[in-house]
Amino acid sequence: MHEVSIAQEIIDIVNEYLPSENGNTVKTVKVDIGEFSNILPEALSFGFEVLTCNSELKGVELIINKIPLMIGCKNCGKRTQLEEPFFFCSKCESADVEILSGIEMKVTEIEFNDEKE
Ligand SMILES: [Zn+2]
Numbered sequence: 001m002h003e004v005s006i007a008q009e010i011i012d013i014v015n016e017y018l019p020s021e022n023g024n025t026v027k028t029v030k031v032d033i034g035e036f037s038n039i040l041p042e043a044l045s046f047g048f049e050v051l052t053c054n055s056e057l058k059g060v061e062l063i064i065n066k067i068p069l070m071i072g073c074k075n076c077g078k079r080t081q082l083e084e085p086f087f088f089c090s091k092c093e094s095a096d097v098e099i100l101s102g103i104e105m106k107v108t109e110i111e112f113n114d115e116k117e
Contacts, residue, residue: 006039006105007047011057013107018056024112028061034102036069036085069102 014029033039041064048062069082073089074097080090082102088095 003039003043004047004051007044007051009105010048010062010107011051011055014057014060014110017110020112024114026057026060026110027113028063028109028111029107030063030065030109030111032065032067032104032106032108034067034069034104036102037105039105041066065108067101067104070100071097072100073097 010029010031014026018026020026031044033041033044044064045062048060052058052060069085070079071082071087071089072079073092073094075094076089076092078089078091079100080097087097087099089097
């Protein structure tokens with residue numbers, strides 16, 4: 001289950017911001033997960049929970065924002081959102097396309113609790 005190592009990466013990123021300037025604790029962590037990043041959100045949530053349950057990040061909510069797969073055609077410029085990973089332009093059917101989104105995994109926001117507990 002590679003989601004555990006992804007969860008660990010997220011935790012490492014969050015830990016870089018700890019402690020916050022005024023010592024506040026982390027409340028939520030938001031991540032963008034591409035629908036074709038090969039990461040299962042449920043498995044990622046589970047891995048995150050397991051890895052944090054004995055740490056200062058215990059109880060932190062991981063909010064997963066799924067990013068659809070988008071390609072851009074280098075031939076005609078058309079942008080297409082794909083339901084399946086068939087990498088052809090929907091307009092001119094060119095295969096000369098680039099992936100714009102949908103394969104990423106990134107931490108977008110770390111929210112801290114307002115008051116120190
Ligand atoms: Zn095209």
